[in-house]
Amino acid sequence: MTGTVEERFGPYGGRYVPETLIAALDELTAAWAEAREDEEFRNQLGSLHRDFIGRPTPLYPAERLSERVGNTVYLKREDLAHTGAHKINNAIGQALLTQRMGKPRVIAETGAGQHGVATATACALFGLECVVYMGTEDIRRQAPNVERMRLLGAEVAPVDAGARTLKEAVSAAIRDWVANVETTHYVIGSAVGPAPFPALVRDLQRVIGDEAREQALATEGALPARVIACVGGGSNSIGIFTPFIEDAGVELIGIEAAGEGLDTDRHGASLGAGRTGVLHGSLSSVIADAEGQILEAHSVSAGLDYPGVGPEHAHLRDTGRATYTAVTDVAALAAFAELSRLEGIIPALESAHAIAWLLENGGSSGYDILCLSGRGDKDLAEVLEKTSG
Amino acid sequence: MPYMMAGFPDPDSSLAIAEAYAASGADLIELGIPFSDPLADGPTIHAAATTALAAGATMDTAMQVCEAVANRVPVVLMVYANMVLANGGPAEFAARAAAAGAAGAIVPDLPLGEDGEVRNGLSDAGLARVPLLAPTTPGERRGQICAGAQGFVYVVSTVGTTGERAQLPAGLTDLVAAVKAEAEVPVAVGFGIGTPEQAAHVGGIADGVIIGSRLVRAAGEAGSAEAAAAAVGAFLNETRVALAG
Numbered sequence: 164m165t166g167t168v169e170e171r172f173g174p175y176g177g178r179y180v181p182e183t184l185i186a187a188l189d190e191l192t193a194a195w196a197e198a199r200e201d202e203e204f205r206n207q208l209g210s211l212h213r214d215f216i217g218r219p220t221p222l223y224p225a226e227r228l229s230e231r232v233g234n235t236v237y238l239k240r241e242d243l244a245h246t247g248a249h250k251i252n253n254a255i256g257q258a259l260l261t262q263r264m265g266k267p268r269v270i271a272e273t274g275a276g277q278h279g280v281a282t283a284t285a286c287a288l289f290g291l292e293c294v295v296y297m298g299t300e301d302i303r304r305q306a307p308n309v310e311r312m313r314l315l316g317a318e319v320a321p322v323d324a325g326a327r328t329l330k331e332a333v334s335a336a337i338r339d340w341v342a343n344v345e346t347t348h349y350v351i352g353s354a355v356g357p358a359p360f361p362a363l364v365r366d367l368q369r370v371i372g373d374e375a376r377e378q379a380l381a382t383e384g385a386l387p388a389r390v391i392a393c394v395g396g397g398s399n400s401i402g403i404f405t406p407f408i409e410d411a412g413v414e415l416i417g418i419e420a421a422g423e424g425l426d427t428d429r430h431g432a433s434l435g436a437g438r439t440g441v442l443h444g445s446l447s448s449v450i451a452d453a454e455g456q457i458l459e460a461h462s463v464s465a466g467l468d469y470p471g472v473g474p475e476h477a478h479l480r481d482t483g484r485a486t487y488t489a490v491t492d493v494a495a496l497a498a499f500a501e502l503s504r505l506e507g508i509i510p511a512l513e514s515a516h517a518i519a520w521l522l523e524n525g526g527s528s529g530y531d532i533l534c535l536s537g538r539g540d541k542d543l544a545e546v547l548e549k550t551s552g
Numbered sequence: 553m554p555y556m557m558a559g560f561p562d563p564d565s566s567l568a569i570a571e572a573y574a575a576s577g578a579d580l581i582e583l584g585i586p587f588s589d590p591l592a593d594g595p596t597i598h599a600a601a602t603t604a605l606a607a608g609a610t611m612d613t614a615m616q617v618c619e620a621v622a623n624r625v626p627v628v629l630m631v632y633a634n635m636v637l638a639n640g641g642p643a644e645f646a647a648r649a650a651a652a653g654a655a656g657a658i659v660p661d662l663p664l665g666e667d668g669e670v671r672n673g674l675s676d677a678g679l680a681r682v683p684l685l686a687p688t689t690p691g692e693r694r695g696q697i698c699a700g701a702q703g704f705v706y707v708v709s710t711v712g713t714t715g716e717r718a719q720l721p722a723g724l725t726d727l728v729a730a731v732k733a734e735a736e737v738p739v740a741v742g743f744g745i746g747t748p749e750q751a752a753h754v755g756g757i758a759d760g761v762i763i764g765s766r767l768v769r770a771a772g773e774a775g776s777a778e779a780a781a782a783a784v785g786a787f788l789n790e791t792r793v794a795l796a797g
């Protein structure tokens with residue numbers, strides 16, 4: 164990884180934050196530019212990938228799913244990473260960076276609880292103080308993850324504003340950071356936020372795509388036709404897309420949450436049904452009204468229930484390099500059940516959105532790689548409630 | 553220099569509050585435009601924005617408040633970036649603000665480096681772009697902010713969001729002195745000032761004192777438009793006495 168830590172992706176990105184944070188963002192940019200070139204840091208991170216997270220994760224040929232879909236499908240098994248989702252790749256990397264910067268305290272936000280658990284885990288590993296902001300609605304629907312975070316020694320700080328979900332948790336974390344910036348690093352959970360976060364999180368998540376590309380070439384001897392991932396804030400998707408961006412023949416497909424439908428006001432499709440605007444420190448595509456008020460998102464999956472998206476995705480959309488489409492709650496719930504039966508893999512509801520799209524759009528000209536971003540144990544209670552009513 | 557939230561607790565009360573500010577001889581009114589996700593604001597002003605929006609406040613509500621008092625006291629709009637960029641963009645926003653008589657704008661999430669288009673839009677409409685400067689702002693950047701300042705420099709007293717504080721930081725006097733040495737415009741201090749005593753202290757070191765959350769809290773607790781106007785007016789008079797003493 165060489166070159167600069169990007170601030171902008173086309174017109175998108177930037178640092179739309181209170182002045183108080185600018186010095187810390189400059190410090191972080193410099194620390195990351197230096198760390199990612201540093202042999203010792205890279206070795207440390209490499210060891211943690213192998214020995215703690217369990218990387219490389221398998222690229223699994225899903226035979227029964229392939230048969231059902233009509234073309235060969237490989238699942239990139241981020242559900243098998245320690246703590247059960249790709250979020251750990253980012254959390255471990257940023258915690259290592261926090262230690263390097265000499266800050267004793269970490270804050271994070273979480274929606275599904277996966278990023279909160281990953282950050283709490285990384286902080287336990289490095290002996291850092293950890294506070295995780297979480298909306299009270301998400302605390303309700305992701306109860307097991309709340310217990311896991313507490314067990315790992317993190318404080319879970321409930322956020323009661325607005326719809327009590329991920330957007331408010333991010334806002335609360337940013338406010339904490341504004342007040343405690345001198346001692347605290349904010350481990351943001353997706354490829355969103357002010358620069359350098361979108362580039363930093365992408366750099367830490369591209370291990371998904373780097374591994375997948377190498378594994379796929381070794382097995383198939385050719386590049387995939389399509390790479391498919393779900394898009395909340397956009398970290399697992401940018402992670403798997405990045406190494407394929409220069410491979411012009413590979414289609415990159417991001418799946419957002421259509422919630423109850425894009426023709427309703429209850430969805431999470433920031434790219435598909437948003438407008439250009441600023442949320443949480445960067446210019447991107449956001450779900451907002453004509454006056455610029457940010458609207459509440461909706462998705463059955465807490466991790467896709469967010470009215471913004473990483474700025475690099477907005478740019479990839481505009482340039483046409485990636486295509487974004489959306490899948491409803493109902494289709495995702497059906498795919499959740501179908502993958503469980505077909506492959507013996509219970510996917511996270513977020514990942515089930517990508518599966519749902521694939522089930523409807525088989526018959527690609529080559530083979531596909533789909534990022535199975537996480538496992539679905541955390542979602543069982545919510546799915547049972549939704550499918551039994 | 554009192555702050556208020558347009559449309560809080562409801563549009564009529566906020567008009568009455570602006571009148572009370574004008575009547576009490578405020579040097580300038582900082583008029584907040586309610587936004588759904590105000591990252592620079594603490595619990596009091598965040599909640600006020602949420603209440604104002606729920607009561608139906610829009611950009612128009614804020615422009616009406618501005619228009620009502622702008623001929624008697626300068627009004628500076630406090631507005632988040634997304635609302636400036638939406639709705640036709642910075643030029644359109646600046647034109648509306650100028651038509652309502654605003655003297656300038658503060659965009660708390662648009663730091664130096666991100667503000668080109670907005671600054672140009674405001675300048676073209678004859679409005680001042682008031683920058684914020686924080687205790688964490690490095691020295692060289694502080695000079696750049698002061699050099700580009702219009703209207704006044706807004707020094708954020710504390711590392712944190714808006715909200716009343718028991719204690720102002722010890723380094724504030726030095727920070728303000730450093731800014732005053734570099735700025736060609738007046739220097740005002742805000743964030744955390746909630747008592748007449750604190751106002752008097754800051755009045756002794758800076759050219760202007762901005763009082764926000766304390767007044768918003770008084771407006772919220774009052775119960776009616778008249779009571780809100782009376783409460784903020786009483787607090788401003790008390791502060792004026794402390795500042796003079």
Ligand SMILES: Cc1ncc(COP(=O)(O)O)c(C=O)c1O
Nearest residue numbers: 395396397398399466513536537
């Ligand atoms: C398993 C899983 N997949 C996907 C996401 C969506 O996030 P992103 O788009 O950043 O990958 C989440 C977020 O919580 C998640 O837990």
